[in-house]
Amino acid sequence: MKKFLTVIGIIAIIATLSMAFPKTALTDSQSDTTQISQSAPVAADDGIDEVEAATGGLKKFFAYTGFANVTSGHLIMLVVGLFFIFLAIRYDYEPLLLIPIGVGILIGNIPFMLDAGLKLGIYESGSVMNYLYFGVTAGIYPPLIFLGIGAMTDFSSLISNPKLMLLGAAAQLGIFATFLGALILGFHPAEAGAIGIIGGADGPTAIFLSSKLANGINILPDGTTVKNLIGPIAIAAYSYMALVPVIQPPIMRLLITKKERQIKMKSPRAVSKLEKILFPIIGLIFTAFISPSSLPLLGMLFFGNLLKESGVTKRLADTARNALIDIVTIILGLTVGASTQADIFLTSESILIFVLGAASFMVATAGGLLFAKVMNLFLSDDNKINPLIGAAGVSAVPDSARVVHVEGLKSNPNNHLLMHAMAPNVSGVIGSAVAAGILLSYLL
Amino acid sequence: MIINAITIDFSAINAFTTSVALVGYAIVFIVLLMLAFVYGLIPKVIALDTRRRMKKAGKCDDCEIADTEGDTTAAITMALYMHLNELHDEESNVITIRRVSKQYSPWSSKIYATNPYVRM
Numbered sequence: 001m002k003k004f005l006t007v008i009g010i011i012a013i014i015a016t017l018s019m020a021f022p023k024t025a026l027t028d029s030q031s032d033t034t035q036i037s038q039s040a041p042v043a044a045d046d047g048i049d050e051v052e053a054a055t056g057g058l059k060k061f062f063a064y065t066g067f068a069n070v071t072s073g074h075l076i077m078l079v080v081g082l083f084f085i086f087l088a089i090r091y092d093y094e095p096l097l098l099i100p101i102g103v104g105i106l107i108g109n110i111p112f113m114l115d116a117g118l119k120l121g122i123y124e125s126g127s128v129m130n131y132l133y134f135g136v137t138a139g140i141y142p143p144l145i146f147l148g149i150g151a152m153t154d155f156s157s158l159i160s161n162p163k164l165m166l167l168g169a170a171a172q173l174g175i176f177a178t179f180l181g182a183l184i185l186g187f188h189p190a191e192a193g194a195i196g197i198i199g200g201a202d203g204p205t206a207i208f209l210s211s212k213l214a215n216g217i218n219i220l221p222d223g224t225t226v227k228n229l230i231g232p233i234a235i236a237a238y239s240y241m242a243l244v245p246v247i248q249p250p251i252m253r254l255l256i257t258k259k260e261r262q263i264k265m266k267s268p269r270a271v272s273k274l275e276k277i278l279f280p281i282i283g284l285i286f287t288a289f290i291s292p293s294s295l296p297l298l299g300m301l302f303f304g305n306l307l308k309e310s311g312v313t314k315r316l317a318d319t320a321r322n323a324l325i326d327i328v329t330i331i332l333g334l335t336v337g338a339s340t341q342a343d344i345f346l347t348s349e350s351i352l353i354f355v356l357g358a359a360s361f362m363v364a365t366a367g368g369l370l371f372a373k374v375m376n377l378f379l380s381d382d383n384k385i386n387p388l389i390g391a392a393g394v395s396a397v398p399d400s401a402r403v404v405h406v407e408g409l410k411s412n413p414n415n416h417l418l419m420h421a422m423a424p425n426v427s428g429v430i431g432s433a434v435a436a437g438i439l440l441s442y443l444l
Numbered sequence: 445m446i447i448n449a450i451t452i453d454f455s456a457i458n459a460f461t462t463s464v465a466l467v468g469y470a471i472v473f474i475v476l477l478m479l480a481f482v483y484g485l486i487p488k489v490i491a492l493d494t495r496r497r498m499k500k501a502g503k504c505d506d507c508e509i510a511d512t513e514g515d516t517t518a519a520i521t522m523a524l525y526m527h528l529n530e531l532h533d534e535e536s537n538v539i540t541i542r543r544v545s546k547q548y549s550p551w552s553s554k555i556y557a558t559n560p561y562v563r564m
Contacts, residue, residue, distance in 0.1 A: 162480035169476040176465040183456035270517040275486055290475050434475050438468040
């Protein structure tokens with residue numbers, strides 16, 4: 001009641017002031033170039049009723065508020081944003097991503113007068129959000145995120161057991177299967193490629209590829225412009241990454257027998273410092289030569305890892321894995337969330353992208369699991385691998401490895417699979433970046 | 445509305461798009477297979493070099509470089525750390541409580557902790 005009276009009081013003061021100083025109100029309305037000001041009643045000089053002028057001012061104020069411009073689309077997206085924040089806080093699903101994205105969705109979907117030239121919307125040239133969004137559309141943020149990932153990731157488990165890299169390759173099945181699925185559903189090959197990368201379960205890679213292939217700028221061979229799918233793809237990729245603990249376990253239980261889930265793997269061997277230093281150097285040169293299009297991502301990933309492993313650039317590695325990646329994550333999450341402006345996001349294509357993304361994740365998980373079973377056919381009894389770790393081949397570092405670990409513990413409380421699962425997990429990052437490079441070179 | 449928007453068109457799966465999918469997947473596999481091969485080779489090369497250097501230094505003629513498991517290394521490291529942390533300078537090991545000669549000190553006097561009554 002007290003708050004209500006305060007609001008009414010403020011409105012009454014504004015109304016009284018505008019009546020007391022009609023000249024000022026008139027000057028203000030004349031300087032305004034919007035449509036509303038032109039249609040608003042002009043007071044004082046023409047002798048029009050002063051009360052009418054005051055109500056005109058209030059009407060103008062109301063026309064600018066969110067209440068006057070709200071649509072059902074805005075409300076739906078606001079609920080989605082709140083749901084993301086709820087998931088992050090209540091269930092701890094990737095809170096570092098879902099909180100910025102959720103708040104970004106709220107910011108991007110606060111209704112305002114679109115044609116008033118306020119420069120507020122993320123798609124309005126000159127707005128602050130538009131400047132921040134440039135890092136997404138130009139593909140600047142994903143490589144910086146990869147730099148941080150490289151500087152914080154320990155590749156020891158992968159180096160000690162390199163054959164597990166193949167699981168990271170197998171899980172990329174989701175990317176190419178979804179690519180074909182998107183084509184069948186009527187997407188252009190470039191758009192289909194961008195949608196397919198959701199199966200890589202790697203947010204930065206998905207944003208990078210969609211900013212190149214489905215950015216709303218490129219002209220297709222038939223003269224039409226490619227659709228801007230960055231927002232839906234990024235949201236789908238990050239949502240499914242957050243939902244890894246929900247999506248993967250049922251597929252694991254479906255495809256892997258209880259006996260297989262209990263397989264204990266040999267502890268990884270200790271890796272020398274020289275091997276750790278050689279890993280990023282060889283990886284960078286090798287992958288860049290085969291797939292140069294993946295250089296922005298893999299170049300930064302391996303660079304970050306060299307900063308960490310060289311041991312002589314501790315300060316740079318610390319910055320890359322802490323301050324830098326945190327800053328970029330905040331801006332990236334916020335702008336990706338804000339890019340889901342209702343009028344652009346709420347389309348039938350977005351729904352299809354979400355369906356394809358879910359399918360892509362499932363196929364990728366199944367691909368990794370089944371390939372692990374196939375690998376076991378060729379391995380000796382001592383070197384058998386627990387097929388559960390195949391599910392970690394879909395990047396989603398380190399969530400999918402954590403899910404594998406938890407599922408392994410359910411079958412055998414003494415079977416700790418985390419370190420083993422990290423190997424396909426990080427090779428999945430490399431695999432999805434290579435796949436993105438291949439799609440880019442084919443479809444751009 | 446959404447169901448109406450879905451168009452299923454298998455003609456989009458042509459030679460080009462199929463080759464993108466198949467060749468793309470194959471390349472991912474080949475890249476990671478080759479990386480796995482190279483990374484598998486590195487420890488062997490390092491072991492070979494170590495053996496050669498040890499032989500040259502005359503330390504060992506037919507040494508076997510064993511792959512120690514991470515757990516074992518961690519256990520050895522922990523044991524060494526604990527051992528080294530327990531080392532001290534040589535001590536007399538004689539603990540005595542010596543009675544101090546001066547019992548009174550103004551620092552332990554209770555009178556200084558009381559507030560004087562001020563008569564107005």
